Amino acid sequence: xxxxxVVTSGKGGVGKTTTSAAxxxxxxxxxxxxxxxxFDVGLRNLDLIMGCERRVVYDFVNVINKEANxxxxxxxxxxxxxxYILPASQTRxxxxxxxxxxxxxxxxxxxxxxxxxxxxxxxxEQGAQMALYFADEAIVVTNPEVSSVRDSDRILGILQxxxxxxxxxxxxxxxxxxxRYNPERVAAAEMLSVADVEDIxxxxxxxVIPESDAVLKASNQGAPVILDHESEAGQAYLDAxxxxxxxxxxxxxxxxxxxxFLKRLLGGKK
Amino acid sequence: MTDVCFQMxxxxxxxxxxxxxxxxxxxxxxxxxxxxxxxxxxFNASPLVLNLSSYDGLLQSEHLSQVVASCRELGLQPMACKxxxxxxxxxxxxxxxxxxxxxxxxxxxxxxxPVAQVESPRATKIITRPIRSGQQVYAEGSDLILMAxxxxxxxxxxxxxxxxxxxxxxxxxxxVKGDTDARIFCRxxxxxxxxxxxxxxxxxxxxxxxxxxxxxxxxxGESIQVAAL
Numbered sequence: 001x002x003x004x005x006v007v008t009s010g011k012g013g014v015g016k017t018t019t020s021a022a023x024x025x026x027x028x029x030x031x032x033x034x035x036x037x038x039f040d041v042g043l044r045n046l047d048l049i050m051g052c053e054r055r056v057v058y059d060f061v062n063v064i065n066k067e068a069n070x071x072x073x074x075x076x077x078x079x080x081x082x083x084y085i086l087p088a089s090q091t092r093x094x095x096x097x098x099x100x101x102x103x104x105x106x107x108x109x110x111x112x113x114x115x116x117x118x119x120x121x122x123x124x125e126q127g128a129q130m131a132l133y134f135a136d137e138a139i140v141v142t143n144p145e146v147s148s149v150r151d152s153d154r155i156l157g158i159l160q161x162x163x164x165x166x167x168x169x170x171x172x173x174x175x176x177x178x179x180r181y182n183p184e185r186v187a188a189a190e191m192l193s194v195a196d197v198e199d200i201x202x203x204x205x206x207x208v209i210p211e212s213d214a215v216l217k218a219s220n221q222g223a224p225v226i227l228d229h230e231s232e233a234g235q236a237y238l239d240a241x242x243x244x245x246x247x248x249x250x251x252x253x254x255x256x257x258x259x260x261f262l263k264r265l266l267g268g269k270k
Numbered sequence: 271m272t273d274v275c276f277q278m279x280x281x282x283x284x285x286x287x288x289x290x291x292x293x294x295x296x297x298x299x300x301x302x303x304x305x306x307x308x309x310x311x312x313f314n315a316s317p318l319v320l321n322l323s324s325y326d327g328l329l330q331s332e333h334l335s336q337v338v339a340s341c342r343e344l345g346l347q348p349m350a351c352k353x354x355x356x357x358x359x360x361x362x363x364x365x366x367x368x369x370x371x372x373x374x375x376x377x378x379x380x381x382x383x384p385v386a387q388v389e390s391p392r393a394t395k396i397i398t399r400p401i402r403s404g405q406q407v408y409a410e411g412s413d414l415i416l417m418a419x420x421x422x423x424x425x426x427x428x429x430x431x432x433x434x435x436x437x438x439x440x441x442x443x444x445x446v447k448g449d450t451d452a453r454i455f456c457r458x459x460x461x462x463x464x465x466x467x468x469x470x471x472x473x474x475x476x477x478x479x480x481x482x483x484x485x486x487x488x489x490x491g492e493s494i495q496v497a498a499l
Binding site: 150 | 399400402403418424436439
């Protein structure tokens with residue numbers, strides 16, 4: 001039985017799609033057959049970050065409307081075996097998703113895949129609720145600043161009240177992923193610390209992704225940052241995938257790193 | 271998941287209440303006109319509730335129609351009849367007005383048999399999950415126990431006491447049906463607002479004492495007190 005994981009946040013621009021691409025790729029790298037679905041109908045981005053935008057012919061909405069079958073719409077990732085993408089439609093809006101349609105697609109995908117990653121749109125409206133409704137687990141992406149934390153709190157409330165699991169009396173397993181974390185700015189009290197965010201949200205920490213130029217570079221190149229083993233962000237995502245699979249991995253990149261003599265000389269910043 | 275068409279809310283509307291003692295057509299109109307002339311702006315288009323509980327004798331339905339007609343002519347908006355005798359119910363309906371129960375009916379009943387008000391007490395509501403921003407929990411007719419945090423932007427309400435064992439960062443309203451003895455207890459006071467029986471204080475006042483400390487909130491007279499636990 002496939003596990004459905006929603007990547008959500010409430011707030012926009014915190015790194016949901018980057019995280020969906022990275023976690024999806026990471027799970028596939030670990031040998032799990034994984035599909036990442038872009039629920040952000042009308043603002044299609046996932047295919048860009050995954051570098052397959054030119055290969056999109058049919059999309060999620062076409063499948064829901066039965067204008068194409070699933071196999072026609074699924075895009076096989078060229079870099080990572082076992083990884084597939086179901087892109088969103090760019091020309092439609094979020095009302096094009098229907099509950100029955102989404103359920104049918106997820107049911108069909110569940111036959112073939114071990115992990116289904118739902119990349120949620122921002123907001124708490126229908127599109128976001130549709131993305132989280134069928135989820136077994138949720139990765140809540142948060143930036144270390146108050147408005148993002150507040151919105152994550154809101155979406156956690158919706159997860160535990162408006163999801164299928166909640167309606168059946170169960171709970172959606174929650175994971176907190178802090179992105180754009182900058183230990184130097186935390187030390188300067190310009191940013192909330194991991195402890196602050198954990199205190200407010202009280203959700204188990206899946207990972208902390210340091211702010212990194214590698215993320216921007218990866219997005220622009222259309223290669224998920226997790227493939228960049230040199231970067232701290234890529235390594236942090238690898239750790240997060242391990243934790244998602246139940247392994248115990250110590251958190252890294254939380255402290256300000258003292259630059260060594262050589263590093264200072266070379267001005268190295270990864 | 272269709273869009274919600276409406277929301278039901280309770281509200282209190284300010285209305286003028288007219289206690290009608292007796293009625294004779296010409297006199298009533300004259301007296302009402304005089305009354306309205308003393309403060310024409312105050313009465314202009316004012317909603318009016320006709321209270322018949324003090325009416326001397328039996329009001330006839332045609333007289334009621336005349337009263338209502340006079341009121342409407344003089345710019346009032348009669349909207350309901352209070353304590354109407356049974357034979358007038360049909361007439362009131364025909365006039366497009368609502369029937370309200372006599373206001374003192376409930377108080378006398380409580381005085382007469384105070385035990386009757388104590389309905390079978392409900393079990394205290396216990397919630398183990400955090401109450402997140404945007405969520406609302408109401409313990410109707412009982413106390414409320416919250417085992418985890420109440421986030422900023424969340425709202426917890428109870429007819430009785432409220433106990434919070436995580437940090438209280440949202441709004442907590444105890445005794446919402448008017449129980450002035452209700453209290454709020456929490457292990458970490460960081461609330462946006464606390465209220466007992468409708469009296470409330472805000473975050474800036476709360477910061478003055480017991481901030482982030484264990485505290486209780488209670489009502490003394492008409493003022494909210496915060497004390498360390």
